[in-house]
Amino acid sequence: MPGRKPLLEIVGLRTQFFLHEGVVTALDGIDFTVYEKESVGIVGETGCGKSMTAFSILRLVPGPGKITAGNIFFMEPQDVRQRRMQLEIEAQEWYRRSSLVEKKKLVALYDYRDTGRKKKAKKLTPAQIDKIVPPDRVPTGVTRYYLAQNAKTMPASDKVGRAAALFSFDLLTRTDDQMRSIRGKSISMIFQDPATALDPVFTVAYQLGEVISLHQGIYDRAVLDKKIEEVLKLVRIAAPVNVMKQYPHELSGGMKQRVMIALALSCSPSLLIADEPTTALDVTIQAQILNLLRDLMRTTGSSMMLITHNLGVVAEVCDRICVMYAGRIVEEAETFELFANPRHPYTAGLLAAFPKLGERKDELSVIRGTVPNLMRPFQGCAFVERCEKATEVCGEDMPRRVEISPGHFVSCHLWTGKEGPNVR
Amino acid sequence: MSVSGDRANGSQPIVQTIGLEKLFPVKKGVFSTVVGHVHAVDGVDLSVFRGETLGLVGESGCGKTTVGRTILRLAEPTGGRIIFQGKDITEIPQSAVRGFRKRMQIVFQDPYSSLDPRMTVERIIGEGFAIHGPPKGIGDSKFIKREKIHELIEQVGLSHDHLSRLPHEFSGGQKQRIALARALALDPDFIVLDEPTSALDVSVQAQALNLLKRLQSKLGLSFLFISHDLSVIEHMSDRIAVMYLGKIVELAPTREFMGNPLHPYTKALISSIPIPDPLKRKDRRGIEGEVPSPIDPPKGCRFHPRCSVAFDKCGWEGRDLVAHLLEVAKITNPTHILSNHVVGLRSDGFAAYVDLRSGEDVDLVKRWLGAYFAERKKESSLLDAVVAIDMFLVDREVVVSCDKLSLPGTAAGSADKGKKPPRRKISARKVAQEAAMLMERVLDVDPASRVHNMILSIKPRGRHVVFKVLGPEANLDKAVAELETRLKFMKEQKNPIALAVRRVAIKRTKGPKLELAVKLGAVEEPQMDDVGNGHFVACRLYDK
Ligand SMILES: Nc1ncnc2c1ncn2[C@@H]1O[C@H](COP(=O)(O)OP(=O)(O)OP(=O)(O)O)[C@@H](O)[C@H]1O
Ligand SMILES: Nc1ncnc2c1ncn2[C@@H]1O[C@H](COP(=O)(O)OP(=O)(O)O)[C@@H](O)[C@H]1O
Ligand code: SF4
Ligand code: SF4
């Protein structure tokens, strides 16, 4: 999308849970970009990794979970981004040219990022290595490795400096303290379960006041109260002065969600992540909240990442949509394009399975089977067991992400090599 | 009254409810005093005909589940009748209900908690045989039972080797299939499906919905399909009923319903649904506000506080009357003859209060208001609803003072058995709160009580309970006398709260000050009216 400034760019993000029973790959190499002043929808069925995407961005992955690969570039200046992209291309080129030994080293490095444990480079054939690190998928490990390599062989210290500068916009390189100040101030989140996100023992005014004084340095009680009232009015709470004095349990689900939105927007973040903000609400209240979110995004100029399993909700609110399946983004397009031309068999199946008001059919079309277990690594396409159009190659090779028309990305073997005429 | 939903053709409903009602008591405080009721189901008439699916849609808490559970007598109705295959089963004993339950089954919303985690799938499905004996037409032998279970598991699209597994090994959609197989085991005629797919993913939901439809046509089942999702309801149902705060507000055959929704709530519900088609994107205004509490539902049409086309016949509260007196009658305008006598207006529930400048104005203002309401009552049903204009002594109260209380402890809480449990101490403040609730109840449930109509409010204040009393001075003495006899009776009954009451006294504050309380009476609720094409709607807009 030329002309638009990227706000958040995720490259090859992988998040895994290390359990006794095995490794759950919750996110398996995710790439996507959120531009300024747009709302991006993330849709997918339960367990496909929507919430994990949000938690990874905020570096709040719980428990035995870890981010094991990838980068999350946030508010990266345009020129830095261009240099980084240039480097990615060089790294890719370098990878193609590099010897087997170097590739093996890279695999070792990649394994290290994957499991957190350093492994010895095994004896691998070039084909095997290419399978582990598909050359056309630009794994970020490559860039890092290339930079490290260059720093060693060419002691031009500015290279190292440049590399550091390039990666300094990566949220994964931030200290915990830096992350704390980013959370709530630059990126804020509305959680899936509003009940757990609000503290039951403090009043609404206290919780809002805390956030505002922390991030904006307002400590004067009167000024703070005025500010709190303003924020509550912004989210269309009818009697803000009364609500301020109330405790979360005294509020209805819809009101709680409004307070959550107020909390998230109180410091005018550049990015709002809303994880299923309306799933627990009734349709009439959902409509109110969606209207509110849409209006607020328009007036504040923030970007929004809206996570939901409801295709109706994204169709109403979002400019662009990413469809997730089993920890991967399988299709990404502008909203109108996606609904008009769903290209990935999963997206098409999902759209057809959704009962639509006023379009009664005798039978809904179904996607056979169920979501796969994420404990098992997928060699090829994760949808292969449920796909009507699967061919032999689907089970063996991971489909590459291709841009079939400007801004429309699909990861499916039906579309590999079918880049749109206007693309590249 | 017409039983809504009856078809013109003579076909008999398999299940019918007439005025079905289920109230849940609301309890509060240390002694669980009943302070009110949740009107979960409040007069519901529905019929489900043989082989059809009746869809029941509404927002959470409107009473859908309770309708399903009371029909099966899993919850005891507090009013109305349930007729199953022509037989009234409202009051038959639970032992006899079991016989009927073979033919009526329910599938619950939550596939995760509705199956016993320790039982194999085979036992879960066969459970019904153990309780009710084998279904009609099959013998008692183990072999035949097994055959039947195999048939059932195939019917719901699972395979034989699933039978020996435990529920936790299955996905949500598969669990829901197992629950369905269990419900089908005894060859029921009628199944309540309570949000059967709400916990499922879209792709799995589609499989489950198709399965239900196929089984219905194959086995000739009748369904009551409950859901909050109108898109799913439309897909599944032959007729659709919309529920709001315990009442059915609209009912029609699906095609008619979608093509010609009449009730303002139905219209709002339809327009609130996000449509997965960006070309149909629109600014959905939907409805303002939130569902009111079912404990004290709005009088008149329950939807009126949120209805965008409500008019004065729909329902009212004290604040509507205050607004009328201020904006239409303009009694506080300087030119109005009452303006010198009236200080202000306020409202509380179904009463409007007129605050007077001095005690001497009472008669004048009362007479003026009385004449005004009498004259205008034909024009406005709000004014027609005024039932009484009472004097209200602002400065005089009956005060009941309470002591703190110490009760023997309950054994349940104490860890070591030998010791006597510690006594429970209850502060005077708490006692006053309890006493207020208790007295409200005592005086409220008994309309025969002489003070019923003269006590305006009962509120705790510190260690006291304060009664606001309406009417002339003599009412105060009456109230005191009444309270004393009641307390005496309760003390004899060893009611701990009554025992903690020290004295009942009249308390006076400053100079004489008076308010007039204008009380509004009950508003008639809109009833379901037949508007043709099997379409019923309960809304004043369609009054004939
Ligand atoms: N604490 C954890 N331990 C192990 N695995 C986990 C943990 N949290 C999440 N996962 C796994 O990560 C995957 C992605 O989870 P995530 O919460 O992102 O799903 P989601 O798309 O948000 O689903 P939903 O729609 O149900 O919210 C799931 O397969 C889940 O089982
Ligand atoms: N066992 C119960 N005790 C008290 N109140 C209940 C009980 N079951 C339901 N209710 C109340 O009755 C109302 C209707 O509940 P329910 O039938 O479950 O609604 P729905 O299924 O439409 O969401 C709600 O206000 C609910 O809180
Ligand atoms: S890659 Fe193959 S299995 Fe995967 S969605 Fe495309 S056609 Fe289906
Ligand atoms: S009766 Fe009809 S018009 Fe009146 S408030 Fe109810 S729904 Fe609205």
Ligand SMILES: [Mg+2]
């Ligand atoms: Mg989630």
Ligand SMILES: [Mg+2]
């Ligand atoms: Mg329910």
